[in-house]
Each structure stands twice: as structure tokens, then as C-alpha cells.
Amino acid sequence: MLAMMLAMLDNMVVGTAMPKILGELGGLEAVSKLSWVVTAYVLGTTVSTPIWGKLGDLYGRKRIFLSSIVLFILGSMLSGAAGEFTWLNNMLDPMSQLIYFRAFQGLGAGGLMVGAFAIIGDLVSPRERGKYQGQMAGIMALSMIAGPLVGGLITDHASWRWIFYMNIPIAGAALFILIAFLNLPRKRTEHKIDWLGAGLLAIAITSIVLITTWGGKEYAWLSAQILGLAALGVITTILFVVVEMNVAEPVLPLKLFKDRNFSLVSTIGFLVGFGLFGAVSFLPLYQQTVQGASATNSGLLLLPMMLGVMVTSVVIGRIIAKTGRYRIFPIIGGTIMVLAMLLLTRLDNDTSKVESTIYMVVLGLGMGFLMQTTLLISQNSVEMKDMGVASSTATFARSIGGSFGVALFGAVFTSRMEADIAASGPAATAMVAQSGGSFDPAMLSALPAPMREAITHAIAFGTSGLFWWALAFAVFIPVLAWFVKEVPLRETAAMAPAE
Numbered sequence: 001m002l003a004m005m006l007a008m009l010d011n012m013v014v015g016t017a018m019p020k021i022l023g024e025l026g027g028l029e030a031v032s033k034l035s036w037v038v039t040a041y042v043l044g045t046t047v048s049t050p051i052w053g054k055l056g057d058l059y060g061r062k063r064i065f066l067s068s069i070v071l072f073i074l075g076s077m078l079s080g081a082a083g084e085f086t087w088l089n090n091m092l093d094p095m096s097q098l099i100y101f102r103a104f105q106g107l108g109a110g111g112l113m114v115g116a117f118a119i120i121g122d123l124v125s126p127r128e129r130g131k132y133q134g135q136m137a138g139i140m141a142l143s144m145i146a147g148p149l150v151g152g153l154i155t156d157h158a159s160w161r162w163i164f165y166m167n168i169p170i171a172g173a174a175l176f177i178l179i180a181f182l183n184l185p186r187k188r189t190e191h192k193i194d195w196l197g198a199g200l201l202a203i204a205i206t207s208i209v210l211i212t213t214w215g216g217k218e219y220a221w222l223s224a225q226i227l228g229l230a231a232l233g234v235i236t237t238i239l240f241v242v243v244e245m246n247v248a249e250p251v252l253p254l255k256l257f258k259d260r261n262f263s264l265v266s267t268i269g270f271l272v273g274f275g276l277f278g279a280v281s282f283l284p285l286y287q288q289t290v291q292g293a294s295a296t297n298s299g300l301l302l303l304p305m306m307l308g309v310m311v312t313s314v315v316i317g318r319i320i321a322k323t324g325r326y327r328i329f330p331i332i333g334g335t336i337m338v339l340a341m342l343l344l345t346r347l348d349n350d351t352s353k354v355e356s357t358i359y360m361v362v363l364g365l366g367m368g369f370l371m372q373t374t375l376l377i378s379q380n381s382v383e384m385k386d387m388g389v390a391s392s393t394a395t396f397a398r399s400i401g402g403s404f405g406v407a408l409f410g411a412v413f414t415s416r417m418e419a420d421i422a423a424s425g426p427a428a429t430a431m432v433a434q435s436g437g438s439f440d441p442a443m444l445s446a447l448p449a450p451m452r453e454a455i456t457h458a459i460a461f462g463t464s465g466l467f468w469w470a471l472a473f474a475v476f477i478p479v480l481a482w483f484v485k486e487v488p489l490r491e492t493a494a495m496a497p498a499e
Helices: 002-025 027-059 061-080 094-123 126-157 167-181 195-214 224-246 254-258 260-289 295-323 328-344 353-380 384-423 426-435 441-445 449-474 476-482
Strands: none
Touching: 002 027, 002 061, 002 094, 002 126, 002 167, 002 260, 027 061, 027 094, 027 195, 027 384, 061 094, 061 167, 094 126, 094 353, 094 384, 126 295, 195 224, 195 384, 224 254, 254 260, 254 384, 260 295, 260 328, 260 353, 260 384, 260 449, 260 476, 295 353, 328 353, 328 449, 328 476, 353 384, 384 449, 449 476
């Protein structure tokens, strides 16, 4: 639970610090890279998740879990030091450095998430697992609560760099506890890693994310760059499928998708990740610049949404453990998420903090019904020997949804923001360009009123547009959940001698 908290905390901690990071590392020139600070981390997690799951299946969960923590610590140290490497500043600007280091950090985070869920899958029966995964989901939600709040406190009272450095003592404690006390079933399997499949998967995902990020912004949709990425994505996806059908130990066994429930909840997980990361990544920017909240207060304003996730997840987990029934919960959660996205499209310059908080509470309730329920259904749909890769695939689906969501949301946000500033007239465009387009709230408040109003209106316009896109995806969640079949939960967990 401590290791999982690290991974989730770093997903959320950057949001409230983003205006300060932008102000220090680039201003308006860096806004096109804003989403990549989050996307790089989520993409690193996404690409590495199925690999960590398979490595855990082959070499033992404990040693792989510990390795992922060490990698995560190194990535945290590098992210905190972005821009402070003199020799590197000549090759990469500070914002680009932070993006690359965040991707490296995400590689370690992928192992934290899938390792935690797979360990619970090894030790606890599916019938009882709902209760434990409810607690795990509670820790995830607590991290979501603490992330924006801690990020805001650190940003207001110290340097944003400490949002990364604080991981080191927490991860050190996790390493000590795991080495000393974690005992897991001993499993022996043939050591065959599908590196070719993993590489093809990474290239395919990265190509598609780059299309959603650059298309219509950096390059025209019909440009050679975008068409080339599309061709690369299609070719590597086809090759990946061919490889996975023919290797002995596929990194992502396609046979799992023959189970209807597994396929449905994997798709639902993708859509949940799409909405979750998009909301948490961009709402703090809106709260700090448009609503005038401090970094700390923007974290507090996200608190009701995260509490909704945490409370609902824990309660639903206990209900599932008691009744053994789960089908109705993703249907309810999907319906609530649709309502939440519709409400969030109403955000504008005049939306009060109370009103936006109500909208976020509704979103949190919807996600609480979905997050741990979909993982439970995934694990109950596979054999025990595939528990690790099933857990990684479920986490992978949510992570890749987050990758696409943040990339697409970032492109939509930037496009709508710049279009709104341009619509205010040449004078506003010139003033914003002259100011450097700072998103640091303190610097923003010092700008002349016309310039400040042009920027805040553009941010509000960009933010509301994100949720129209999120709504278009969210409507499929309750529809897909309706077709989930109620399969009795297993009463036992396969155990073996401890390693």
C-alpha cells in the first residue's frame, strides 16, 4: 500500500504545482509541453506495466517489486533536479528535461501499481479480495487527495522540486518494510521475456499518443509527420499482434481477451483513466488562475472529489466481499461519470468554487464505483497463473487511457486557449506574447487587467472544452458495463511455499 501510494501520489502531485513550474521553466512558450509533464509519466507507466507484470510472473513478485521501487527513486531524483544539470542544459531546455525524467520515473511507477495488485491477487481469494482491494483503492484515493494538497503546500512554501524529492524517504521506508516482512508464494516458471513484443507495444503506443498531441497543432493532420506516425502505429500494432500470437511467453496474452468480461472491463478501465487523469491534470490550473485559489487551496478544492472516490471504493469493496455480487456497480458508476462530465462542461469565468466543487464530488463518486470493481472482475476472469499479467493488463488499460486522455486534453486545451486569445483581438495577442504568457498565479495577478482577463478567459474556455471530449468517451462506460456477466467470485486463492 505504501509503494502504491508513491505511484499514485506522483500522478497527482504535479497538477497543483504546474502553474509554478510553467512560470519558472517556460511560460507561454512551454504551454504546448504542459500536458507532456503528466503524459510522459503516464506513458512510462503504461508502456512498462505489462512488462513488470510478466517479470513478476516469471521471476517472483518480491524481487521485481523491489526493483521497480529503486527505479522509481532514481526517476524522482532526476525529475527534482531538472534544469540544474549544467552540461545537459546545452542540449535540452529545462522543460524537456523534466518531461524525459518523468518518463523514466513512470517506468518504475508501472511496477509499483501492478506489483501491489498482483500480490493481493496471489494471497487473497477473489471473494475476499473485494475487501482488500477496497482498501487499496482507498489508498489510491488518499494519494489522490494528498497529491494535489501536498503539491500545493510544497509549491507555496518551498520549491516545486521537493514534490519529487519527498519520494525518497517514503520509498526508502517501503523498501525496508518489504525486504523485512513480505513473504509471498514461491513460483517457478521458464524465464522467457517477450522483449520484441514489449518494444513493438511501446512504439505503437508512443506513436498514437504523439498523433493526439501534435495533430492539428505542431503539424497539420495530413502532414508527412502525422501520416508517418499513423503508419508506424498501424504497422507496429499489427506486428505486435502477430508476435503475441506466436511467442511462448507473450507480454500481453491475447487469449485473455477471449473472455467477454475481461475485454469489457479493460475497455471500461481505459475510459475511466481517460477521464480521471484529464480532470486532475487540468483542474488545478483552472482553479489557481481563473478562480484565484492558491496552490494549497486548489489541492483542498480537489479534496471532496478524492474523498468521493475513497469512501465509495471502500464501501463498494466491502459490499462485494459480503454479497459476492458486482455487476450493478460499474453500471451505476458509469452513469454518474457521464453526469459529472456534463456538469464540468459548464465551467467558465464566473463559476463559483462551491459549484465546481459539487461537480467534482459527482465525478469522484462515479470513479469510486468503477476503479477497484473493474480490477476485481479482470482478476476473476483469468486462471491463477495469469494473475500478474491480468493485473498488469487492467492497470495498463487505465494507464493508456490516461496517456491518451492527457495528450488529447492537452492538445484541445492549448488549441482552444490560443484561439480564444486570438479572438480577443490583435492587441490581446500582442500583450499576452509580450508578457511571456506566464501561468504563475502571482505573476498573472500583476499583469494589466485586460491582459489578465484575456488569459483567464482563455484558460476557462480551454478547460470547459476538455470535458465535452471527456463526455463523448464517458457515455460508453455504462453501455459497456451493461453487458458484463455476473460470474461467481472464486472462494480460494492458490497458495504455495513462501519465497
